[in-house]
Amino acid sequence: MSLFSKLKEGLNKTRxxxxxxLGTLLAASSRLDDDFFDELxxxxxxxxxxAKTSLELVxxxxxxxxxxxxTDPAAVGTFLQEEVTRLLGEEVPRLSWAPSPPTVILVVGVNGAGKTxxxxxxxxQLGREGKKVILAAADTFRAAAGEQLAIWAGRAGASLIRHQAGADPAAVVYDALQSARNRRADVVLVDTAGRLQTxxxxxxxxxxxRRVIERELPGxxxxxxxxxDATTGQNAxxxxxxxxxxxxxxxxxLTKLDGTAKGGVVLAIAAEMGIPVKLVGLGEGLDDLKEFQPRDFAAALFSGLAGDKEE
Known part of the structure; x- marks a missing residue:
């Protein structure tokens, strides 16, 4: 299945x-007046x-x-697709890599978002590309976090650096960086805690x-x-x-995009935060973490309205 088809399928609830x-509104409207714009x-x-992004788009x-x-309401669908593409950026936002290994990727977020x-x-996926990966289990407070990451390390063929429960997360990261140097690893992926209640x-x-990482590996x-988690909508x-x-x-x-009607939050994040969406989760499979493609996302979101074509 192509990425466009996967996105189209994953965005079904949002669409x-x-x-x-929107299609119903366009079909029922004879003119572009205040009532039309209010309903849009x-x-x-x-x-x-x-609210802010919706108002700006309108x-x-x-x-x-x-x-x-x-004067024709039918032209609105095409315009909105163009605006969504512009909002998300024409270029595919790629992951950044270190000039020389190891690349350190710090992963943050609340518990339950799908971080681990x-x-x-x-x-x-990086392992399949031939990269040597080290996982740092820096969420030392959630009992199952280390065990969960150990299972994933086994599946991915990655090394795991972990300490006992309650240990200093920064110490785990320090050890992971030392291990990356010694083993000539390509990538260090750092899992972190996500306890929003504190x-x-x-x-x-x-x-x-961050301070430990910056000190041990400048840049x-x-x-x-x-x-x-896309299902949380504006909370995201x-x-x-x-x-x-x-x-x-x-x-x-952005995870769980395939299970939500709130995929429009992608636009709010891009418009209000200026932070690019780089990866999207479109299912439970190992290959269902995909590089975000802004133009494909916009086309999939409006498919059936602004030209439903497979790519």
Missing amino acids: QNLTQR EEILLTADVG ERLRQEVKARKI TTIGKLAY KVNLMEELKKI APHEVLLVL LSQARLFSEAAGVTGIV
Whole structure:
């Protein structure tokens, strides 16, 4: 199955929530008046595009309609797809790599977002590319975190550095970096705790981990990936703000996109945070963590409205 087809399938619930309602609006409207724009904004809000981003999209559409003297509502679908592509960026946002190994990727996010699973899938994919991967189990507070990561290390053929429960997470990261040097590893993937109920402690812990990484390997971490659960909608946006302040997030991994009607949150994150979505989770399989393709995402989201073609 092509990535476009996978995205189209994964975005089915979001598309039903957004595109089908939009199609109904376009079919029922004879003119582009205030009522049309108000209903369009409501449709965007329901798909968790967010208040600020929804308003900006509708305002841009108003301006475009006026400037081009557009009267046919059917033209709106094409315009929205173009705007979504522009919002997400034309270029595919790739992962950053160190000039010379090891590349350090710090992975953050709340418990339950799919952080450890994402690390496991990424390690598996990197291993298949011939890269030597080390996993750092720096979530030392959640009892099952180390065991879960050990299972993924086995599947991915990666090495695992872990300490006993309750150990200092920064010490785990330090040992992982030393091990990466000694073993000439290509990549270090760092799993971290995600206890939002103790925000201050969690954020201080993340800052300490960053300091250790920066001290031991100048220029690292080369990526700070925030894993967000797409089903949480606008809560994902508040998490993005919180973790960005503490960890300097460079990219988003959006998981469970195949199980939500709230996929519009991708647009809110891109517009309001300026942080690119770099990877998306589209299923449970080892190969279902995919590189984010903005143009494919927009085309899949609006397929059936702005031209339903397979690619």
